[in-house]
Amino acid sequence: MKYVLMIYSSPASWNALSQRERDRVGQEHAALGDELRESGEWVGGNTLADPSCSVAVRVRDGVVTATDGPFAEVKEHIAGYYVVECETLGRAVEIAARMPDSTLSHVEVRPVMHPGGLEM
Numbered sequence: 001m002k003y004v005l006m007i008y009s010s011p012a013s014w015n016a017l018s019q020r021e022r023d024r025v026g027q028e029h030a031a032l033g034d035e036l037r038e039s040g041e042w043v044g045g046n047t048l049a050d051p052s053c054s055v056a057v058r059v060r061d062g063v064v065t066a067t068d069g070p071f072a073e074v075k076e077h078i079a080g081y082y083v084v085e086c087e088t089l090g091r092a093v094e095i096a097a098r099m100p101d102s103t104l105s106h107v108e109v110r111p112v113m114h115p116g117g118l119e120m
Contacts (some may be wrong), residue, residue, distance in 0.1 A: 002043060002085045002112035003092040007101045009079035014104070028100040036084060036095065045082035076105055083112070 017025070036042035054069035079101070086092055089109065096107040 001087070001089075001092075002083060003089070004110050004112055005045075005082040005084060005092065005096045005099065006078050006108040006110065007080045007082075007099065008076045008105045008108065009101065010076050010105045012075070017104075025100040025104070032095070032098055033082075036082075041084045041086050041091075041095070043083035043085050045080065047080040048078060051077045 014022075033042060033045070051069050056067045056069065058065050058067075082095070082099070084092060084095055086095070089111070092109045096102060096109050099107050101107055
């Protein structure tokens, strides 16, 4: 089963960290990624750019509009994600709990669906 582990970030929490603490977060991500690659559970993942860099695309009555971000005053945003393949939801939750972001904000675990609606 594949799961997306969405990393939520709070700018206030992140900005409160020292450079040393930020470096630790990066090192913990690197170590966890290496472990997941070695176990065969890693599918992919990335850090996402700041929401101010995003564009919202909508099509209404055939008309395309693209609006530059940020879009709302939010306290948290998705800062990145992992895609893992593991046997159970419980294992995906274990991985999410080891992500340093779970102590700074939270990590959402969501199953990946096939186009037909079945979980992968």
